Amino acid sequence: MEGQLHRVDVTVLPVFLHPAAEIAGNWSAALSPDGRHAAYVSDRSGTPAVWVQPVGSELAFQVAFPEPVTAVAWSSGGGWLACQITPGGAPRHEVWLVRPDGSDPHQVAGFGADTAENMRWLPGRPVLALTENLTAAVLIDVVAGTRTVVASGDLISLCDVDPAGRFALLRHGPRGARQIFLKDLVSGTEEQVTRGEHAIFSPGGGCVYARDETGEFPALIRITGDTSEVMAGESAEVESFAVTADGRTAAVLWNVRGGESVLELFDLDHNSPVESRTVPLPGTVAAGLTWSFDGSTLAFTAEGPGQPQGVWACDRDGSAVRAISAEPAAGGTVRPTLEKFSAHDGLPLTGWLFTPAGDGPHPAVIWLHGGPEAQERPGHGPLFQSLVERGIAVFAPNVRGSSGFGHTFVNADNGPLRHDAIEDVRSCVGYLRDSGIAGPVGVMGRSYGGYLTLAALCAFPELFDVGVDICGMSDFATFYEHTEPWIAAAAISKYGDPVADAELLRELSPIHRIDRLRAPLLIVHGENDSNVPVIEAAQVAAALAARGAPHRYLLFPGEGHDLLHRSSRAEFLRETVSWLVTHLR
Helix, strand or coil, X not given: CHHHHHCCCCCCCCCCECCCCCCCCEEEEEECCCCCEEEEEECCCCCXXXXXXXXXXXXXXXXXXXXXXXXXXXXXCCCCEEEEECHHHCCCCEEEEECCCCCCCEEEECCCCXXXXXXXXXXXXXXXXXXXXXCEEEEEECCCCEEEEEEECCCEEEEEECCCCCEEEEEECCCCCCEEEEEECCCCCEEEEXXXXXXXXXXCCCCEEEEECCCCCCEXXXXXXXXXXXXXXXXXXXXXXXXXXXXXXEEEEEXXXXXXXXXXXXXXXXXXXXXXXXXXXXXXXXXXXXXXXXXXXXEEEEEECCEEEEEEEEECCCCCCEEEECCCXXXXXCCCEEEEEECCCCCEEEEEEECCCCCCCEEEEEEECCCCCCCCCCCCCHHHHHHHHCCCEEEEEECCCCCCXXXXXXXXXXXXXXXXXXXXXXXXHHHHHHCCCEEEEEEEEECHHHXXXXXXXXXXXXXXXEEEEECCCCCHHHHHHHCCHHHHHHHHHHHCCCCCCHXXXXXXXXXXXXXXXXXXXXXXXXXXXXXXXXXXHHXXXXXXXXXXXXXXXXXXXXXXXXCCCHHHHHHHHHHHHHHHHHHHC
């Protein structure tokens, strides 16, 4: 009983101090129940950590963890922060609970070789919902100290549990083919709700709000019984949404104009027409919508060219937009233009072009984003700005398979269609040269973009003067063999089955055509990466060394799939810029 009383869900706040004046990125905003305090993740100390701060004050308090933190969420009662940490920078996550004043830290999920993700505090309850290994849907009652697995199976994720505890919303399926199901926790029966990845119950549990992916563009829908109503969407992409705990207001984030953000607030009163109002954003790209439990305050992140990701807030009606922790845009920042061109087969493509001062053609580098179901957007990019300062143009396209352009486009590179995505890279080079923008051209990318970089360098060696592969896959066979099992299972729908499609995957693997690669190659990888394991980089470096081909292998100890430590990112920026300047200028 004494331990349970100690862990009651009531707010405990720290003593706040002035943090060091460092340029930092801030993300994963979470609000106290009354909206007067915020928790967020910041790398101002050199490693991503949780900070707690009064809204409207410059004072802050760091919650200490020995490993990098990737996300934080604040409980409805205010007494607990749920923190997702990533030991060694690897993709495996642990979930810890800690008081907002830093006391009583203890791990609740992601033990041993398990990983935990998709944290969500159930509104009005001291219960944390999460998913382990994409196989177990778990509820943690932080007051009772209990842990309950409410569902299990392959490729599942827990979205929400209704207030009565009778029904759960579960996500099923691999990448690109996910669906929402309603599970009766008493009978164990399930029924499909819609196609998509995110859904929640209304406060009373009488209806469901979901990001529906049935149509060409994701939409916010409300499902009551057998009736489905579109609240926002159909003509553009609803990227994310968040509903107040009283169920009366929804914040909806739109993805428009090739990757810019628009934030709207919608009234959800059943008895009146849906009305909306637009919130003026302090940056071109926003994310991470979250309401305070009392519904008074909305928090989100915003960033732009030369403007690191920062945490912001506004009132319930969208007024009084204010910074919680954010840096202004740097002076002299180059803002990109959205370029439109056609692929080899006529498919419309777009990309963000950062152009140096002076007349072209310029030395240029193509940047390929990861995913592939991600999107290149006009956010903060220190690498791009550093290259443009040195006279190198940067073109960041969204080739087929990118998100933000509809269902057909994001699935246009699945399986054998990946050959067309590789061809898109050649179309990018053609556009840059035909437009008089580029002289010598390099190509670089991260994760899937690193794979696409290697594939393009091997497929079209005559087009490129230099390359940079950042944690990219080089052989699908070894990727499937060594990556985390839940990552492998979810990837089959995008890349192909490692057994049934072995011939196709071998054909698509750059390592089997590495003898065609001619451009000097910088290979970058985190030693602890278990998403794209380090063998993917090591075998490329070994193959190039055996041929005496020009390359450099830059390995980061203590880092995983992302470079989370500021010192590592600084070294990466310095070495990558030097490599590209040397071989393009």
